Each structure stands twice: as C-alpha cells, then as structure tokens.
Amino acid sequence: MRDVAVIAFAQSLVGHDREHNEVELISPVVQAAVSQSGIARHDIGFTVSGSCDYLSGGPFTFVQGLDAVGAWPPIKESHVEMDAAWALYEAWVAIQVGDVDSALIYGFGKSSTTDVHEVFSLQNDPYYVAPLWPSTIDMAALQACAALHAGVTTERDIAEFSAACHRAARSNPHAIAAADVSADEVLAAPMTHPPLRDADIAPITDGAVAVVIAAAAVARSVCDRPAWIRGIEHRIEPQALGVRDLTASASTRAAAEAAGVGDAPVEVAEIHAQFGHEGPLLARALGLGADTVVNPSGGPLGANPLMSAGLIRIGEVAERIWDGGVGRGVAHATQGPCLQQNLVCVLEGEGS
Amino acid sequence: MAPKLSAVIGVGQTRHVTARHDVSMAGLVREAARQALDDAGMDWSDIDAVVVGKAPDTFEGVIMPELYLADALGAAGKPMLRVHTAGSVGGSTAIVAAKLVMAGIHERVLAVAFEKQSESNATWGLTVAMPFQAPLVAGAGGYFAPLIRAYMARSGAPRHIGHLVAVKDRRAALRNPNAHLHLADIDLKMVEESFLLWDPLRYLDVCPSSDGAMAMVIGSESVADAAPGPPAWIHGTAMRSEPTMFAGRDQVNPQAGRDCAADVYAQAGITNPRQDFDCAEVYVPFSWYEPMWLENLGFCPEGDGWKLTEAGATAPDGDIPWNPSGGVLSSNPIGASGMIRFGEAAQQVRERAGDYQVKLQTGRALGQAYGGGSQFFSMWVVANHKPD
Numbered sequence: 001m002r003d004v005a006v007i008a009f010a011q012s013l014v015g016h017d018r019e020h021n022e023v024e025l026i027s028p029v030v031q032a033a034v035s036q037s038g039i040a041r042h043d044i045g046f047t048v049s050g051s052c053d054y055l056s057g058g059p060f061t062f063v064q065g066l067d068a069v070g071a072w073p074p075i076k077e078s079h080v081e082m083d084a085a086w087a088l089y090e091a092w093v094a095i096q097v098g099d100v101d102s103a104l105i106y107g108f109g110k111s112s113t114t115d116v117h118e119v120f121s122l123q124n125d126p127y128y129v130a131p132l133w134p135s136t137i138d139m140a141a142l143q144a145c146a147a148l149h150a151g152v153t154t155e156r157d158i159a160e161f162s163a164a165c166h167r168a169a170r171s172n173p174h175a176i177a178a179a180d181v182s183a184d185e186v187l188a189a190p191m192t193h194p195p196l197r198d199a200d201i202a203p204i205t206d207g208a209v210a211v212v213i214a215a216a217a218v219a220r221s222v223c224d225r226p227a228w229i230r231g232i233e234h235r236i237e238p239q240a241l242g243v244r245d246l247t248a249s250a251s252t253r254a255a256a257e258a259a260g261v262g263d264a265p266v267e268v269a270e271i272h273a274q275f276g277h278e279g280p281l282l283a284r285a286l287g288l289g290a291d292t293v294v295n296p297s298g299g300p301l302g303a304n305p306l307m308s309a310g311l312i313r314i315g316e317v318a319e320r321i322w323d324g325g326v327g328r329g330v331a332h333a334t335q336g337p338c339l340q341q342n343l344v345c346v347l348e349g350e351g352s
Numbered sequence: 353m354a355p356k357l358s359a360v361i362g363v364g365q366t367r368h369v370t371a372r373h374d375v376s377m378a379g380l381v382r383e384a385a386r387q388a389l390d391d392a393g394m395d396w397s398d399i400d401a402v403v404v405g406k407a408p409d410t411f412e413g414v415i416m417p418e419l420y421l422a423d424a425l426g427a428a429g430k431p432m433l434r435v436h437t438a439g440s441v442g443g444s445t446a447i448v449a450a451k452l453v454m455a456g457i458h459e460r461v462l463a464v465a466f467e468k469q470s471e472s473n474a475t476w477g478l479t480v481a482m483p484f485q486a487p488l489v490a491g492a493g494g495y496f497a498p499l500i501r502a503y504m505a506r507s508g509a510p511r512h513i514g515h516l517v518a519v520k521d522r523r524a525a526l527r528n529p530n531a532h533l534h535l536a537d538i539d540l541k542m543v544e545e546s547f548l549l550w551d552p553l554r555y556l557d558v559c560p561s562s563d564g565a566m567a568m569v570i571g572s573e574s575v576a577d578a579a580p581g582p583p584a585w586i587h588g589t590a591m592r593s594e595p596t597m598f599a600g601r602d603q604v605n606p607q608a609g610r611d612c613a614a615d616v617y618a619q620a621g622i623t624n625p626r627q628d629f630d631c632a633e634v635y636v637p638f639s640w641y642e643p644m645w646l647e648n649l650g651f652c653p654e655g656d657g658w659k660l661t662e663a664g665a666t667a668p669d670g671d672i673p674w675n676p677s678g679g680v681l682s683s684n685p686i687g688a689s690g691m692i693r694f695g696e697a698a699q700q701v702r703e704r705a706g707d708y709q710v711k712l713q714t715g716r717a718l719g720q721a722y723g724g725g726s727q728f729f730s731m732w733v734v735a736n737h738k739p740d
Contacts, residue, residue: 059408074608077593081436096455123415236432238423336419
C-alpha cells in the first residue's frame, strides 16, 4: 500500500442556514482546504463527494456541487450516496491504484430544510419497516433500550458521554450545541424519547466539509507533519434489527480490527456518535481504553451535518496530529439505522 | 506504481421489463448477482466486497437502498460502497469495483447496478423542483432535444438519421432475450409515424423505462487465470466530469467526453477506435446520441457521425457495430444502463453474447456511459487478452 496522509481540512457548520444554498456552502470550504493543502486546484488528481438527495428533496444534489469545486477543464470525479468518509475511502483507493497522487473530498447537506429524523425513516426496508415510519430517533432509542437492558451501558454512562461532548464542544468554534453541563444535569432532564434525553440527541446541522489527502511525496512536500492513514476499513451489517446484536456494533469491531486500532495506544478518538448511548457502545466496539480522549471536538452531539459528520471525524483527528498534540488517533464514521455501516480510520503522525 | 491487472470473470443480468411485479428490489438485484456468481464459479462467501450503483433514490423512494440490500447481496460483514454519478453511474460503479482490485485491496469484488423504475415515475423523479433553483420540469428528453437540434444544425445531418438508429437498435434487440423492447415489425415508417415528444425526438426515438439489474464479478489476475470462463481483461478505465452550464460550454460535443476517451484510449493503446475495437456499447438513450457520441468518442471526424450511421457502419453487420445488444434504446433501467454497456462489452470479448455476438478480430470492445447534462462520463476498454 502507498502511504497516504490527510493534509487539509475545512468545515463550515450552521444550525439552520437560511442564507446559502449547497453550492454556496461548499465553495468556501473547498477553497479553504485547497489553499491549505498547498496544491494548486488543477494539480489535485481526483475529486469525490458524499451527499444525499433526500436532504435537498430532489435528484442529483451532487451535480450542482461541481459548480463549487472548479470542474473546468474537466476533472476526474466521482460521488457516493454515503457519508463523505466513504468518499475519502474511494479517494484513498484511487491513490492506491497509482494513477493519481492527491484527492479533494467534500461532503455537504442541509438537514434543516425538512424533518430529517422522519424523512430518514425511508432508509429502512421499504416493504416491512419503512411503512411504519420509525424515525431515526425511534430507531436509536430502541438500540439504547437494548443496550441498557443487556447491561452493556448505564443511564449514567450515557449521560456522562453526552455531557462530556457538549462541554468539549465549547472549545470548538464550529460546534452549535456547546454547553457547560454535567451528567447529573443531563440525568435530571426528562427522557423525551425514552430512554434518550434531548442532550443525547445530535443537533440539526447544515454544513459542508472538505479534506485533501495525498500520497507520501506530495504530502511531505506541502505539509510539515502529515496525518498518515495507517489503516482504513469499513464493514456493513444486515439491516434487519432482528438478525443483529444491537448491543454490540459488530461491523465497527470488525473494521477496527482490520484497521489495526488495537496495535498501539489510541490517544484520541473521534467517533460518529449521534446519540448518547452510541458513545459507550462504540468505545467498546473500538476497544478504546479509559486513557483515550473521546470526541475532544464535541463530536456529532456538538454539530452533526448529515453526510459530512463522518468525514469531520477524520479531519478533527488529523488536525490534532498536525499541531503535534497527538501521535496516534482513530476516526470513526457510521451510517444507516442503529449503526448499520461503520468505517474506522487510524491516523498517525510522522514519528509514531 | 502500475495498477494491478483485473478482469471481468462473471456477468449476470435480469431480463428488463416495464415492471417486475414478481420480485422485490432485493429479489431483483439478487437475481443478477446470483447469475454473475454462477458465471464466475463462485458463491457469496467468495466475494471480498460489494459495490452498488443506482441513479437517484427518488426513483424507488428509498434512501440509500443498498443499506437494506446488504444482506440480499451477501455483504454482511464485508465492505460495501454505493456510487451515484447520475446516468453514468453503472459505468462508474464498475470502475470503482475494478479499482478495488487494481489497487490490490481485494481479489474478488461484486459490482451490482439496478433500477426498479416501476416503483415511481422516472420523468417525475428527474424533474423535482430544487430549492433555490428554477425548475427545468422537462425530463431528460426535454433537456437533450435542444442539444440534438444544435447538433443537426451544426452537422447538417438529415432528419431521418435518428430514426435509423431507432430501427437499428430495436432490430438488434430482437436477438437479445434480456432486452425490454422486442418490436418485431419495427421499420423506418413506424418510427416516423410515432408521435412527436420533443422535436426532433419521436416516441420511438426514445428509451423505455425499465426494471432491471446488472452484476459483474471482477477478479484479480490470479483469480481470473483460474476462472472457469474466459475473462474480459480490463485495459483501461476513465471518468471525467464538468459543470452543467457555463458560458461557452459545448454541450453537443462535451470536452469531458473527449478527455475521458483520450485517457482510456491512451491506457489501452487505442489509436483508431473504429479499427481497434470489434464493437462498442455506448449510452444512447435518445437515437441521435449515436452520431453525436461517434464524434465525441473519436470514431470519425467532427460532423461525420451521422454519415457512419447512414452508411450502416454501426449496424451489427457493419464495420464497427454499436450497441449490438440493442442498447439503452431497447432497455433502460437507468442506474443499471451504464453497467449493462460495460458488461455487454465484456460479454462480447468473452464471446458470451449469444445470438448478438460480433465477430472478434482485435478482441477489444469499448463500454461507455454518460449522465447529468452530458457532463459525467465513464468508460472502459476490455479485451480477450491481457494487456501487453
């Protein structure tokens, strides 16, 4: 495998953006990431994005994205209808093939234009489950119940995780749900979607994110301390809740093992936990110990732009490696009901 | 670093019809995938990763349906990717799958593309008003007809050229049992007398709306060497994109298509496509796109595409058959149509094309797909022999 590193990351997040369309959201973050990368736009070999048509309510949302990325002269370009973390995976594969040395990845979406929790019930089996219209919160609450009943986590563990995310979000200028809140205060609030409380549910977030990755020679020439991708793996589980163990994320565990998460200590983990119970559940599946700092950015409970929140996790870990504060970190991305599909990326600094 | 060799070693395809009421979406994709596995002499457990492609999710009303299809496609516990690059997606999906092998990450990858258009209405699905944008409300035909008129004005092509393609591809489809349209008595008069949809396109100049799926198993060199059937070796892959509209954009003969062809030809050592290929499977959803893509793909000088069509060069018995399977004009499950082109090209060089098999001389074939406003292109070159 070729050594590939994350060398640039930009994000722009808003709770309810009523001013900008998708192109206007994408354009500044792409410009910022490209500028930060030190590579001229037309020297970047490959471009790939992640988005979802159902956020805009129309087909081909990604097509307009091309207006924001400078696709003239024509570019080598692709798109996944997935969180943009998987777009980064496709870019990493393209670099492994060897015909390109660098790639621009972006994700975008406006969750605020609809009741996204209800609309995303259309992600379920269209014949047996979707007609019941279970919202994404309903599905998450089911999983939280299963985890509590199995003793995999406790109400207090969940509250501690959610409170820690909201507190950490205070130091993240991009976060939109930051609060100085304790686990006791979370526990004192009502369960709005039993057993979940409002503090356990990620905020509606609009936004766009861009990342640039590059093969070793390019990365070293433009970046003082590249964040090397040492492992990147993803796995999917069957969707039907009845055929999987909701109290363990088997696909996260398998991806983590394949990516080599446990091969060395993990200083920082950015995990795509959109609901409080997913924090303890994913930490177990990833094999994280008590000494790993989880979601120092505040994670999705601080800001959760659909289709790019997974890519943000990779960027957040990379940023901590660039500044020398962290030697080895893990980023996690998820999509699908109840953590159906998971991606794990191990990032390291030069000396690690 | 050179890409590792990869080859198509299994191909499976459903029959394409207006509505597959007899199967769910899962049943549809599984039918094609199972055939591809059988062709490759494999079972579900032999597959390392699954790549799924389809056009907009609004066509079936399911968000990211590959999540629900994961277990039907044997993907549980494996990596799965979902590609969406508009009409070119079937081709792009094949390329993304091939790259997993070319990069040396996987040995055996299952690529599946599908559309079950009977779940909704495709023209509606293509014309939903976007927030903050003036809606085109034109469907695909309304979008492309003005570009066709521009081509006619530019090239001086006579009005019957499109109808010739419509007849040629439907006659070819009579030899393809999977084709959606089997119009036994089609002739020029029937096309000319079909009603006008978008000038100059008449009803029979236009593709149908189909339910269908296409699947391929792509294997590494060692896997392909040991495969039970003949491999279609992948000699080149390319994708290009450009924005939908800007001042001065040539939408009739897009730069992205020309660049994409130049890239894939350079990889495969193609210098004269009309001579170097035994056939081409090209995305022609509206009849006039045959002469237009003949020029865009460099099979003739600009302005001469219609002359090849008129002379019968692209007929199954011509010197460079285009769409011997009957093409998109005879079957169009949109998200799968690009992969059908790529897969039919592979079947030709594997000599597995049955009654519509062309005679092999160079042993090479081109697969092409396009999408969006003629702005997304994917292409590959496959051959019955390994690259030099």
